Amino acid sequence: MKKLCYSAFVAFWSSIATLLALQAVATDEAPDTQAGAAVISLEELAVHNSEADCWMAIEGKVYNLSDYLPKHPTPASMLVPWCGKEATEGMRTKGYGRDHSPMAWEMLQTYEVGTLADGASAD
Amino acid sequence: MPVGLAHGVLWAVGLLPAAIAALALPGESLAGTSAVLNALGRVSGIAGLGLMLVAAIFSVRIPGIDRLFGGLTSLWRTHHLMGGVSFLLLLAHPLLLSLAAAEVSIGAAVTVLFPATGGLATWLGWVALLLMMIFLAPSFAFFGPPRYQRWKHLHKLSGVAAVLALVHTWWLARSIPAPWSTVIWSTLALAAVLALAYALLLARRAHRYPYQVVSVAHPANNVVELNLRPLGESLRYQAGQFVYLTPRDRTLSAGQGEEHPYTISSAPEEANLRIAIKDLGDASRAIQSISEGSSVDVMGPYGAFFPAHGNEAELWIAGGIGVTPFLGRARHLASVGHPVDIQMIYCVQDESRALFAEELRALSEQIPGFRLTMHYFYQEGPLSVDFVRVHCEDCGERQAYVCGPGPLNGLARQVLLESGLPRHRYHSEEFNLL
The missing domain is CATH 3.40.50.80 (Nucleotide-binding domain of ferredoxin-NADP reductase (FNR) module)
Known part of the structure; x- marks a missing residue:
C-alpha cells in the first residue's frame, strides 16, 4: 500500500503538470476567434426556440446549444422550454436550486455566439 | 459476529454512498467516453469521502469495541488500508473529471481543476486533497519512515480535510438523489463529530486510569519494566492486552504528556500493573529513566491477541x-x-x-x-x-x-x-x- 500510494501521488502531480503543459502549448496554437462579437437582441434570440435550433442567453452572453442538447445528461425535452429565452435561472438552479458544475460552465463557453443586446437581459 | 464480517461491514458502510450514487446515475451517463469518465470521477470522489469518514469514525479507540474486530491492531490495519484506498480514489477524482472535460477542450479540462472565478467549492476540494497528501505522507512513508509524534500531529489535519471535503461535496452534490445526499452525508458527518467528541471528551474520563510508578526494573540495558500502583480504580484487563501510557514525569527528556502504546506484562490478578518498555524511539528511550514516584495515566485496555476463553493447544x-x-x-x-x-x-x-x-x-x-x-x-x-x-x-x-x-x-x-x-x-x- 505504501508503494502504491506513493506511486499514485507522483503520477497525480505528473498528470497535472502534463495537462498544464498541454494547455500552454494548445493556447499558443489556437488564438481566440471573434466569438462573442455579435450583439443579439431578445427578438433575434426568440427565433431560435426549437430543439433543432436552440439558442439561450445566459448572464449576458448568447449560446447556440443546438449541437449540445443530445449530449446533456438529462433529456433534451427538459431544456427545450428554455430555447430562445433568457436562461440564466435554468443554468444557475437546474430547476431545483443547484448550480451547474464549473465544468458545465466552462463547456458552455465553447458554444458562445454573441452578447445579448444592452438592457435586454432584465427579467 | 465473525471478525471478517465486522471488517466487511466497515467497508460496506464506507462504500454505501458511492453505491447509491452509481445506481442513481442516469442512463445517459454511460453514453460516450467523456460521460463515463465524468461518472467515474463523481463516484470515485463519493467513494473516497465515504471511506475517509468511516476510517475516521472507527479510528476512535474505545476499549472493548476493538475485540469485535480482532483487536486494535487488526482495526488499525483496516484503517490504514481504507485510508490508502480513499486516497487513491480521491486522487483519481479530479483527474477523471478533468479528463471528461477534455472532450470539449484542453482549456476546459484545466478549468475544471483550476476554475478562474466562482469555483470556491472546487478550491475547497483542492485544499482538502492537499491536506490529505500532507497528513498521509508519513503514514505511507512518502519521505522516509515516519516519526511517531510528527505522524500523530499531522494526522490531526484529517479532521480539517474531512470538513472541507464535506462542504465541497455538499456544494457540488448532484450524483446522489436529493434527500438521500443530505441524509447520507449528514449521518456520516454527525457520526464523525460524535466519534471525535467521544475521543476528546468522554474517553479521557471513562477509560483513563491514574497510576504511580512504584519501582523500575531493568531486565536489560535498553529495557525497563515499570511497576505501577493504582491511584484510583484499577484497570481490568486480560493477559497480553496493551494500553496507551502517558508519563507525567516532568524530568523526562522526551515524551512527557504524550501517549504511546505498550504491552502489559503483568497478570490480571496482580494488584499492580507492570509494563515492559524497550528503547525503540525518543519517548521509549526517555522513559528508561522515568522517576520512581512519578505518575502516569493509563488508557485501555486494547487488543485481542489471546482468545478470552482458550483451552486448545x-x-x-x-x-x-x-x-x-x-x-x-x-x-x-x-x-x-x-x-x-x-x-x-x-x-x-x-x-x-x-x-x-x-x-x-x-x-x-x-x-x-x-x-x-x-x-x-x-x-x-x-x-x-x-x-x-x-x-x-x-x-x-x-x-x-x-x-x-x-x-x-x-x-x-x-x-x-x-x-x-x-x-x-x-x-x-x-x-x-x-
Whole structure:
C-alpha cells in the first residue's frame, strides 16, 4: 500500500503538470476567434426556440446549444422550454436550486455566439 | 459476529454512498467516453469521502469495541488500508473529471481543476486533497519512515480535510438523489463529530486510569519494566492486552504528556500493573529513566491477541520485546495453576538479549504442560521449518501466536504455513507503526 500510494501521488502531480503543459502549448496554437462579437437582441434570440435550433442567453452572453442538447445528461425535452429565452435561472438552479458544475460552465463557453443586446437581459 | 464480517461491514458502510450514487446515475451517463469518465470521477470522489469518514469514525479507540474486530491492531490495519484506498480514489477524482472535460477542450479540462472565478467549492476540494497528501505522507512513508509524534500531529489535519471535503461535496452534490445526499452525508458527518467528541471528551474520563510508578526494573540495558500502583480504580484487563501510557514525569527528556502504546506484562490478578518498555524511539528511550514516584495515566485496555476463553493447544513464537504479552500470559497461567498444552519458541540473537528468560524458565517448570524452547539466531540462523518441526511436531494442529519485530513475524508466518498450519490458526500482534 505504501508503494502504491506513493506511486499514485507522483503520477497525480505528473498528470497535472502534463495537462498544464498541454494547455500552454494548445493556447499558443489556437488564438481566440471573434466569438462573442455579435450583439443579439431578445427578438433575434426568440427565433431560435426549437430543439433543432436552440439558442439561450445566459448572464449576458448568447449560446447556440443546438449541437449540445443530445449530449446533456438529462433529456433534451427538459431544456427545450428554455430555447430562445433568457436562461440564466435554468443554468444557475437546474430547476431545483443547484448550480451547474464549473465544468458545465466552462463547456458552455465553447458554444458562445454573441452578447445579448444592452438592457435586454432584465427579467 | 465473525471478525471478517465486522471488517466487511466497515467497508460496506464506507462504500454505501458511492453505491447509491452509481445506481442513481442516469442512463445517459454511460453514453460516450467523456460521460463515463465524468461518472467515474463523481463516484470515485463519493467513494473516497465515504471511506475517509468511516476510517475516521472507527479510528476512535474505545476499549472493548476493538475485540469485535480482532483487536486494535487488526482495526488499525483496516484503517490504514481504507485510508490508502480513499486516497487513491480521491486522487483519481479530479483527474477523471478533468479528463471528461477534455472532450470539449484542453482549456476546459484545466478549468475544471483550476476554475478562474466562482469555483470556491472546487478550491475547497483542492485544499482538502492537499491536506490529505500532507497528513498521509508519513503514514505511507512518502519521505522516509515516519516519526511517531510528527505522524500523530499531522494526522490531526484529517479532521480539517474531512470538513472541507464535506462542504465541497455538499456544494457540488448532484450524483446522489436529493434527500438521500443530505441524509447520507449528514449521518456520516454527525457520526464523525460524535466519534471525535467521544475521543476528546468522554474517553479521557471513562477509560483513563491514574497510576504511580512504584519501582523500575531493568531486565536489560535498553529495557525497563515499570511497576505501577493504582491511584484510583484499577484497570481490568486480560493477559497480553496493551494500553496507551502517558508519563507525567516532568524530568523526562522526551515524551512527557504524550501517549504511546505498550504491552502489559503483568497478570490480571496482580494488584499492580507492570509494563515492559524497550528503547525503540525518543519517548521509549526517555522513559528508561522515568522517576520512581512519578505518575502516569493509563488508557485501555486494547487488543485481542489471546482468545478470552482458550483451552486448545498453543504454539507461541516470541521475538525480542515481543515476549511481553507471553510473559503476561505465563504469569497469569502460573497463578491460575491449571494444566495447559503450550509450546513456546523464544527467538533472540544470543543469550544476552533473552529478556525475562530466567523468569520464563522458572514459569515453565511451575506451569504444568508449558514448554520453553530458546532459539538463538547466532547458533541456528533464521527460524526454519525444520526447527519448528523438531520442537513442535504437531504445530499444524495448534493455535499459533506470534509477536516480535516485523521481519520475525513475516518469517514465522511463512514457516508456520509451510509446516502445515491452517491460516485461521495464525495470530500475530505487531508493535511497529503500520
